[in-house]
Amino acid sequence: MNHPTDSLYDVIERRRDVRAEFTGSPVPDDVLQRVLGAAHRAPSVGMSQPWDFVLVRDPETRASFRDHVRTERASFAASLPPERRASFDRIKVEGICESSLGVVVTHSQTRGGPHVLGRHAIADAGLYSTVLAIQNLWLAATAEGLGLGWVSFYREDVLRQLLGIPADVRPVAWLCLGTVSHLETVPDLERHGWRARRPLADAIHEDTWQAREQDHA
Numbered sequence: 733m734n735h736p737t738d739s740l741y742d743v744i745e746r747r748r749d750v751r752a753e754f755t756g757s758p759v760p761d762d763v764l765q766r767v768l769g770a771a772h773r774a775p776s777v778g779m780s781q782p783w784d785f786v787l788v789r790d791p792e793t794r795a796s797f798r799d800h801v802r803t804e805r806a807s808f809a810a811s812l813p814p815e816r817r818a819s820f821d822r823i824k825v826e827g828i829c830e831s832s833l834g835v836v837v838t839h840s841q842t843r844g845g846p847h848v849l850g851r852h853a854i855a856d857a858g859l860y861s862t863v864l865a866i867q868n869l870w871l872a873a874t875a876e877g878l879g880l881g882w883v884s885f886y887r888e889d890v891l892r893q894l895l896g897i898p899a900d901v902r903p904v905a906w907l908c909l910g911t912v913s914h915l916e917t918v919p920d921l922e923r924h925g926w927r928a929r930r931p932l933a934d935a936i937h938e939d940t941w942q943a944r945e946q947d948h949a
């Protein structure tokens with residue numbers, strides 16, 4: 733469902749990380765192209781445009797990645813104290829096979845050559861750019877009535893090998909993208925008692941950092 737009259741603020745408010753609400757119906761190609769087009773219009777340091785998008789529809793590839801994510805989930809679960817473990821056990825961390833497709837966003841630090849304007853002092857500025865493309869993609873998907881879930885429970889080398897990604901390119905995210913029954917209004921992690929939102933006032937500092945107790949929470 734499209735919401736053409738929505739303001740950007742409405743879309744930002746409605747955006748959710750989705751795992752359980754995927755229906756698996758195909759995403760029409762024109763919609764997918766618009767969403768990827770929004771990602772591709774992100775700002776980038778020195779206009780390096782260091783991102784690429786691998787569209788993963790093959791069920792076997794997705795099942796194989798899902799199995800790897802299950803292993804990583806189990807190893808994180810094993811590291812938790814009992815009360816955190818109980819909360820984590822209620823949380824679904826991926827919708828890899830249930831979503832319509834996977835979009836793997838990669839980052840190429842060599843794109844743009846050695847003289848990327850604005851990256852000389854901060855090497856990570858390239859990676860920031862790729863992450864902005866992901867945020868554009870996420871908001872555009874929301875505006876189109878789609879759901880998106882970011883999966884980071886994986887080892888980069890495993891995903892690189894699974895998709896034939898070159899050694900000098902980093903897979904930054906596996907995004908589960910697709911049609912959804914609905915979008916939740918409260919983040920899953922909050923609903924399941926894992927962690928709540930910080931008040932905006934706690935994130936704002938005036939003139940200097942001025943350390944406060946809540947900075948560490």
Ligand SMILES: Cc1cc2nc3c(=O)[nH]c(=O)nc-3n(C[C@H](O)[C@H](O)[C@H](O)COP(=O)(O)O)c2cc1C
Nearest residue numbers: 747748749751824825826882883884885919920921
């Ligand atoms: C870099 C990054 C990695 C994430 N990795 C995962 C993940 O592996 N599994 C998952 O279920 N959610 C993942 N998330 C989603 C967050 O848990 C979610 O954004 C957060 O709880 C706030 O919920 P909301 O996005 O619905 O507002 C990730 C989000 C980001 C930005």
